[in-house]
Amino acid sequence: MLFYFYFRMFDVPKITGIISARNAKTIGFQFPEGLKRQAPALAKEVEAKTGALVIISGDPCYGACDIDDALLDMVDVLFHFGHSRISDDDRIVFMEYYHDVDVDRAVASALPLLGQKVGVVTTVQHIHKLDDIAKILTDAGREPVISKGDSRITYPGQVLGCNFSAVPAGVDSFLFVGSGNFHPMGMRLAHKVPVVAADPFTGEARLVDVEKIMKQRYAVMAKAMDAKKWGIIVGMKSGQQRLALAKRLKDIAGDAVLISIKEISPDRLLNFKVDAYVSTACPRIAIDDAGRFPAPVLTPVEFEMVKGLRSWEDLALDEIAGD
Known part of the structure; x- marks a missing residue:
């Protein structure tokens, strides 16, 4: 059952459908480090369903900007997993990956640290929870503000490690929902407004100290x-x-x-x-x-x-x- 859950997250029917529609014979898979362990099983499944040859990139991958160009030149289509699209190259198919972890506890923990008007951002892994986050804030009497970024940003409220264009202006605090310190630290340095980082995996929230x-x-x-x-x-x-x-x-x-x-x-x-x-x-x-x-x-x-x-x-x- 867990095996099938992983493949549902990777949307095998979409992958095989694209391969079939393009009549692709040689396929590239590129994964960020946290998803690489799932690559061999997914490659075998796709090969069995399509008859195509799958080549997995073994080089490090740190984001959507980190395309394996050498592998891209060897294959008919490259599936890049875990990130949203920033490239217009139609040989690359970006396969987003979403965490289904509950954000409620982390956002509730953040409430005492937030001001009245709250700029809300997250990474693509949690972007499907953005409406839930906004509702929690609204129900608690806060005013959530979600902004659209520039052309490198796919979704309103999405932040990248090198791009904070979706971080809204005119707020008295920011709420970042996600793990790690780099994104909220960048927001704090870029906008000089208090940032609260809420980690949905631990349910904890903290003020970011730079x-x-x-x-x-x-x-x-x-x-x-x-x-x-x-x-x-x-x-x-x-x-x-x-x-x-x-x-x-x-x-x-x-x-x-x-x-x-x-x-x-x-x-x-x-x-x-x-x-x-x-x-x-x-x-x-x-x-x-x-x-x-x-x-x-x-x-x-x-x-x-x-x-x-x-x-x-x-x-x-x-x-x-x-x-």
Whole structure:
């Protein structure tokens, strides 16, 4: 029964229907890390039903912007699981994945921490619960506000790690429903409004504190203040390529080189003799592995602060925006 539940979540009839309609013979599957263990069983099921060959991407996948381009060139259609669409390439089929976990307890825990007018956001895994969340807030006398984002955002109220365009303005607090700290931390830094993170898996809620991460980022920027030679990293993943931004930052830096990298890691930066880096790829890279890099790695926002183009009070997460 559990096996069948997983396949219902992955909508096998939709997958096989697309394969049949496109007369596809070779299929690619790409999963985020948390879903990879389900890949082999799903691949066998789809192969048995369609006769197509399924190739599973074994490379890391961190979001909808992280498409396995090499695999995409080998297959007739690539099914990308767990994220909503941000690419217009019709060879890619985005298969969203929803958690059916109850959000009521987590939202109820958040109520004492929230103001009157509440901006509500969540990730795609819980986006189908957005109406339930809004109703709980309304019944408790709060005013929920849900906004539409830019072209990278599929649903009103949806937040990505690199895009907070659906975060509404004019509210006195934000409610983020989901797990992890990166999304609510980014919201707090971007909008300077109290953020309450409600985790539906634990039922707990907390006010997001960004003091620790701010101290860490200021320390990294301080190390880069005397940098003379800069490496400007151009992300080569399809949803993270910002060459125009990298060129602009190179002009600001003066003594700088452009470096293209697909998988950015400390080891891959060891051989470049520069004093500091700026990453124009996913903003999480500079932050999550900050202590492991051989030289300071800044986001574009932080680089502009170091160069005096922004105030040191303007610290915010770098965002990759759409139209």
